[in-house]
Amino acid sequence: MSPPSIAQLPSESTTTPTVKAKSPLKSSQQHPNQKHTFPTNANTLDYARSLDTNCPLRHLRNEYIIPSKANLKVKHANDLSTPNDSSDPAIYFCGNSLGLQPKCTASYITAQLNTWSHLNVHGHFRPIADSPLKPWxxxxxxxxxxxxxxxxxxxxxxxxxxxxxxxxxxxxxxxxxxxxxxxxxxxxxxxxxxxxxxxxxxxxxxxxxxxxxxxxxxxxxxxxxxxxxxxxxxxxxxxxxxxxxxxxxxxxxxxxxxxxxxxxxxxxxxxxxxxxxxxxxxxxxxxxxxxxxxxxxxxxxxxxxxxxxxxxxxxxxxxxxxxxxxxxxxxxxxxxxxxxxxxxxxxxxxxxxxxxxxxxxxxxxxxxxxxxxxxxxxxxxxxxxFAETSMEELRKKSLSITAYAEHLLLSDVPKVDGQPAYEIITPKDPEQRGAQLSVLFKKEGLLEKVGEGMEEAGVVADQRKPNVCRVAPAPMYNSYEEVWRIVGIIKGACDA
Ligand SMILES: Cc1ncc(COP(=O)(O)O)c(C=O)c1O
Missing domain, CATH: 3.40.640.10 (Type I PLP-dependent aspartate aminotransferase-like (Major domain))
Structure with a gap:
């Protein structure tokens, strides 16, 4: 698993020969394959919420345990007595590293533990009544x-x-x-x-x-x-x-x-x-x-x-x-x-x-x-x-929510020393990317600042040394409102 914080790119000082050639990829503001266009009020919270209201997959979020901000601060297993406070959820954008826990996981595992305790070795071949699980x-x-x-x-x-x-x-x-x-x-x-x-x-x-x-x-x-x-x-x-x-x-x-x-x-x-x-x-x-x-x-x-x-x-x-x-x-x-x-x-x-x-x-x-x-x-x-939906349906939402994140990130990019504070290094063509946008910060120390801003605001996103934050809205459970919030936090940290 890739941990959510600091990890190094593989060493570039390898002695193994590398192959270089010309790349045809050229950047433009909006890629011709981009099918999502956004109105002038797209940068408002109301607009983000309207996208959630109209999202056909919005019910799937309810299948997952969204961590609370308070529980993100828990440092020791002994402190786990506080339940997740759903009135103050964290923003979890780390599904590209470790996905959230489905609510049903605990009952499936309990069913399996019951099979083990009741049937013991026979669990290899015998199903247990009413269990959704087949024999081992x-x-x-x-x-x-x-x-x-x-x-x-x-x-x-x-x-x-x-x-x-x-x-x-x-x-x-x-x-x-x-x-x-x-x-x-x-x-x-x-x-x-x-x-x-x-x-x-x-x-x-x-x-x-x-x-x-x-x-x-x-x-x-x-x-x-x-x-x-x-x-x-x-x-x-x-x-x-x-x-x-x-x-x-x-x-x-x-x-x-x-x-x-x-x-x-x-x-x-x-x-x-x-x-x-x-x-x-x-x-x-x-x-x-x-x-x-x-x-x-x-x-x-x-x-x-x-x-x-x-x-x-x-x-x-x-x-x-x-x-x-x-x-x-x-x-x-x-x-x-x-x-x-x-x-x-x-x-x-x-x-x-x-x-x-x-x-x-x-x-x-x-x-x-x-x-x-x-x-x-x-x-x-x-x-x-996953059986409640299809990859094609998830992809539809993914294309839309990632395009929305891209739109917000690229409108009024904050400046640092007169230059845009970041660029997105993920291809602009939606056909050449999945959920993730990799935001590369141009100035040394900015990634850390953004990381601090995110931690403060109860956001979990993935930072990759030396200077990339991977923003990955998972279509299964992330909302457009969360995208709106996280982009605000990134921009706020750059402005600060
Ligand atoms: C692209 C890629 N390959 C390989 C791995 C290693 O996976 P594992 O530790 O499950 O073998 C990871 C882990 O995050 C990965 O992202």
């Missing part, structure tokens, strides 16, 4: 079925298991098959550090040096984001040496949504394998992983999917890679190589204890261990709220 052996399936529509996959292509970086390792163990000089992994130079470390250790595991086997894409001078053209060009230029392309669906620092469909099609047309880290995309933007022909993907669920700290991760393996076939003559099974454990084995043979490994067809054949029933339960609780 079927929980991964239950969570995967509910997750599949969120990432645009067949249920068999999804396995909710382990955690993001662990799943990336499991997937790379299967999909990164370097041979001779075709050994390189193409990724971004500012990848989330965990991805960078995971790739580094994978290439080293195969006997390569990181600086030989990692191609790190760097935005061109003056740009913050990578363009699709730049990525495709880098693929073309290095195609004979690339064994794997690994990219983020949404870049964690800039909030850029990459064109997953186009980049995947391009990589695959060159015969390359491509995987995606969807940490900031899953539950944030609609995804169509099956139709886009993505080879594999992994994501965490504690951000926009609200499963709780360190919640169960997810992985996608396209159905063409998950097949298990049997030779009729020899009886020998044929399936993609992977790192295995008994939970990749078919439920009907898992308990035979005969060392005859029969993987489950599809993504669930990439499991290793007995998963945490409590983590799966927390995820299933959260997914039950």
């Amino acid at each position: 052996q079927e929980l991964c399936e239950q969570a995967s079925d509910l997750s599949a529509p969120i990432v645009g996959a067949l249920p068999s292509e999804v396995s909710m298991q382990a955690t993001l970086t662990v799943n990336l390792h499991l997937l790379m163990a299967s999909f990164y098959r370097p041979v001779g000089k075709k050994c390189k992994i193409l990724m971004e130079s500012h990848a989330f550090p965990s991805d960078h470390y995971a790739v580094e250790s994978q290439v080293q595991l195969h006997g390569y040096k990181a600086e030989e086997a990692m191609i790190l894409l760097e935005p061109v001078d003056g740009e913050h984001v990578l363009s699709t053209e730049q990525i495709c060009k880098a693929i073309d230029e290095n195609v004979d040496e690339i064994a794997l392309v690994l990219l983020p669906g949404i870049q964690y620092y800039t909030g850029q949504l990459l064109d997953i469909k186009t980049i995947t099609a391009h990589a695959r047309s060159k015969g390359l394998t491509i995987g995606w880290d969807l940490a900031h995309a899953a539950g944030n933007v609609p995804l169509y992983l099956h139709d886009w022909d993505v080879d594999f993907a992994a994501w965490c669920t504690y951000k926009y999917m609200n499963s709780g700290p360190g919640g169960m991760g997810g992985l996608f393996v396209h159905e063409r890679h998950g097949k298990v076939t049997k030779d009729e003559n020899t009886g020998k099974l044929d399936f993609r190589h992977r790192l295995t454990g008994w939970y990749a084995g078919d439920r009907t043979s898992r308990f035979n204890m005969d060392n005859k490994f029969v993987p489950i067809e599809g993504a669930k054949g990439f499991q290793v261990s007995n998963p945490s029933a409590i983590d799966l339960t927390s995820l299933i609780a959260s997914l039950s709220v």
Whole structure:
């Protein structure tokens, strides 16, 4: 999980070579794809409230526990006796780091604890009366079925298991098959550090040096984001040496949504394998992983999917890679190589204890261990709220509420030393971003000032050193009024 406060960008002093090219992205006041226009009174609280009143998803906010300002100040677990005071709610804009707790999570977990205390080991196979939860052996399936529509996959292509970086390792163990000089992994130079470390250790595991086997894409001078053209060009230029392309669906620092469909099609047309880290995309933007022909993907669920700290991760393996076939003559099974454990084995043979490994067809054949029933339960609780809507509906609100935040932030930008105090480094094109806007403060110390202003006002937002505040209105629970308030606080801190 990315903590809400201070964290460093991955070191730029890496010795690994970087690839630069021209970016076609140019900024203008309003992007032509921007469909939201705002009236002259858009900067008023009344207008923000009217957007909330007319929001078809406003009822979903009520499904979450909004922390109170008082409870944000609680420093010790012993002080937790004060209930959340809903008359004085905090403004929580950190769903891109850790999503809020759904109100139903506690009852789902209690149901699971009851299953454990009443049925004990039989809970693996027996359902408990009136519980929304399946027996433990079927929980991964239950969570995967509910997750599949969120990432645009067949249920068999999804396995909710382990955690993001662990799943990336499991997937790379299967999909990164370097041979001779075709050994390189193409990724971004500012990848989330965990991805960078995971790739580094994978290439080293195969006997390569990181600086030989990692191609790190760097935005061109003056740009913050990578363009699709730049990525495709880098693929073309290095195609004979690339064994794997690994990219983020949404870049964690800039909030850029990459064109997953186009980049995947391009990589695959060159015969390359491509995987995606969807940490900031899953539950944030609609995804169509099956139709886009993505080879594999992994994501965490504690951000926009609200499963709780360190919640169960997810992985996608396209159905063409998950097949298990049997030779009729020899009886020998044929399936993609992977790192295995008994939970990749078919439920009907898992308990035979005969060392005859029969993987489950599809993504669930990439499991290793007995998963945490409590983590799966927390995820299933959260997914039950997603089941009340669709990613397409959430995206509609997301486009609108993020456009509103952008509009407010960019009207009358406060000046510091005669210059605009900040700029938004997230692409202006709504098709190239999710919920998050990354606001880059131009003057040293301003981020800290804004952070103090936010803390004072009971706002939780995410600051990334050296100078970015990530403003991420989560369409599930954030309101237009909250956007109005947080922008006022940011501008007030800059003016001060
Ligand atoms: C883009 C990205 N990749 C990887 C991770 C690491 O996730 P985990 O600690 O669940 O493996 C994070 C965590 O925030 C992330 O944002």
